[in-house]
Amino acid sequence: MAKIAINGGGMVGAALALGLAERHQVVLFDHATPSASEAQWDLRISSVSQGNLNWLARWQIEDLVDKHKCRDYQQLEIIDQRGQRLVCDAEDVAEARLGAMIENRALRHALWQRLPQNVTQVVGDPLQVWQPQQQLLTCQSGQQFPVDLLIGCDGARSWVAQQQDFAVVAEDYDQDCILALAKLPQAVSAKTWQQFRDEGPIALLPLTQNQVCLILYQRRQTVVRWGAEDSMADRVSDAFQPYLGQLSISQLASFPLRRQHARRYHVGAHTALAGDAAHTIHPMAGLGVNLGFHDARQLVASLNNGISEAALANYQRQCQRYNRKALALLDGLHRLNTGNGAERLLRPLQSAALTLLGQVPQMRKWFIRQALN
Numbered sequence: 001m002a003k004i005a006i007n008g009g010g011m012v013g014a015a016l017a018l019g020l021a022e023r024h025q026v027v028l029f030d031h032a033t034p035s036a037s038e039a040q041w042d043l044r045i046s047s048v049s050q051g052n053l054n055w056l057a058r059w060q061i062e063d064l065v066d067k068h069k070c071r072d073y074q075q076l077e078i079i080d081q082r083g084q085r086l087v088c089d090a091e092d093v094a095e096a097r098l099g100a101m102i103e104n105r106a107l108r109h110a111l112w113q114r115l116p117q118n119v120t121q122v123v124g125d126p127l128q129v130w131q132p133q134q135q136l137l138t139c140q141s142g143q144q145f146p147v148d149l150l151i152g153c154d155g156a157r158s159w160v161a162q163q164q165d166f167a168v169v170a171e172d173y174d175q176d177c178i179l180a181l182a183k184l185p186q187a188v189s190a191k192t193w194q195q196f197r198d199e200g201p202i203a204l205l206p207l208t209q210n211q212v213c214l215i216l217y218q219r220r221q222t223v224v225r226w227g228a229e230d231s232m233a234d235r236v237s238d239a240f241q242p243y244l245g246q247l248s249i250s251q252l253a254s255f256p257l258r259r260q261h262a263r264r265y266h267v268g269a270h271t272a273l274a275g276d277a278a279h280t281i282h283p284m285a286g287l288g289v290n291l292g293f294h295d296a297r298q299l300v301a302s303l304n305n306g307i308s309e310a311a312l313a314n315y316q317r318q319c320q321r322y323n324r325k326a327l328a329l330l331d332g333l334h335r336l337n338t339g340n341g342a343e344r345l346l347r348p349l350q351s352a353a354l355t356l357l358g359q360v361p362q363m364r365k366w367f368i369r370q371a372l373n
């Protein structure tokens with residue numbers, strides 16, 4: 001039984017701890033233990049795919065997620081600038097749902113509640129020194145942990161990545177994502193949709209019968225101006241009004257968007273990265289945490305027979321190419337739908353692809369199965 005440290009108990013780090021604890025001793029570090037959900041939805045919500053929910057079902061995670069902070073969705077609709085629509089329905093592939101919208105805080109809280117005895121939790125005592133040759137971790141308080149492997153699940157500004165100089169390929173999208181919680185006078189169905197626009201897409205995530213999360217992507221300088229004018233809520237309402245009518249916004253925040261990918265996922269047999277510490281992706285397709293769970297699944301499988309450089313190289317082989325494809329796809333979609341140059345000329349191809357997927361059931365089923373993973 002090996003001793004593995006995970007820095008960062010976000011959704012990915014906590015899920016990885018659960019998986020690794022089945023065969024190894026785990027030490028999980030974070031700034032704070034997750035708090036239970038509050039009455040209101042938090043703005044950070046993830047659409048978790050059915051494939052990842054199936055993996056998490058191994059620990060009955062959904063039974064512990066606050067039922068008020070989780071909603072299944074059955075349909076996904078994409079509408080392009082030319083008005084071409086594609087509707088994907090779980091029924092097309094004989095499934096009950098495509099996935100679930102889950103509040104990040106509620107999911108993280110549920111994952112931590114399931115951590116078994118052999119996961120030592122170290123909270124509020126940040127790591128200060130990692131000596132891979134001595135296999136020794138030292139916290140700010142001086143507390144020390146001998147470990148075989150340190151895995152960074154500590155988000156996009158990973159401390160672990162900085163210790164071992166994990167170089168990244170990165171690009172700032174010069175675009176912000178505005179998230180808003182809104183109440184509608186009418187009930188909404190269990191359908192998530194996204195409408196592409198030249199300025200950036202708008203999207204809706206259904207939360208409760210008449211509560212939704214609205215997402216609007218916009219150039220950064222415009223978002224800064226809206227902030228200075230204090231007009232962000234009005235701008236969001238205006239953008240969605242043609243689709244939803246009157247709505248009342250209760251919470252609002254914006255996040256800068258950046259793509260980032262580590263050039264390697266491990267150093268030797270002693271340090272590795274997973275989740276946002278290894279990659280951040282444009283959130284347009286709701287893939288971020290899903291890629292992170294995929295990393296966790298592969299890492300657990302690769303380390304099943306013990307820790308070695310070959311096992312970590314196998315993990316990198318499985319995940320780096322998979323994630324690179326997803327990052328490139330989202331990058332392409334972003335450029336195609338917001339670019340002003342030759343990209344515009346390619347937009348009819350996107351419409352044709354949506355038409356094809358809509359009209360050929362076998363292709364649509366294949367597309368939905370990809371989304372389910």
Ligand SMILES: Cc1cc2nc3c(=O)[nH]c(=O)nc-3n(C[C@H](O)[C@H](O)[C@H](O)COP(=O)(O)OP(=O)(O)OC[C@H]3O[C@@H](n4cnc5c(N)ncnc54)[C@H](O)[C@@H]3O)c2cc1C
Binds near residue numbers: 031
């Ligand atoms: C606007 C927006 C919308 C999104 N929507 C979706 C979506 O619909 N679906 C989806 O799949 N993804 C979505 N994502 C992406 C998703 O939120 C992230 O991919 C996901 O949170 C990454 O999880 P993580 O556990 O890897 O990292 P994080 O969530 O960043 O967690 C990192 C953890 O590490 C801890 N930590 C950090 N530094 C240290 C340190 N030095 N010491 C100890 N602990 C530390 C933090 O406290 C935290 O608990 C979205 C992202 C954005 C910006």
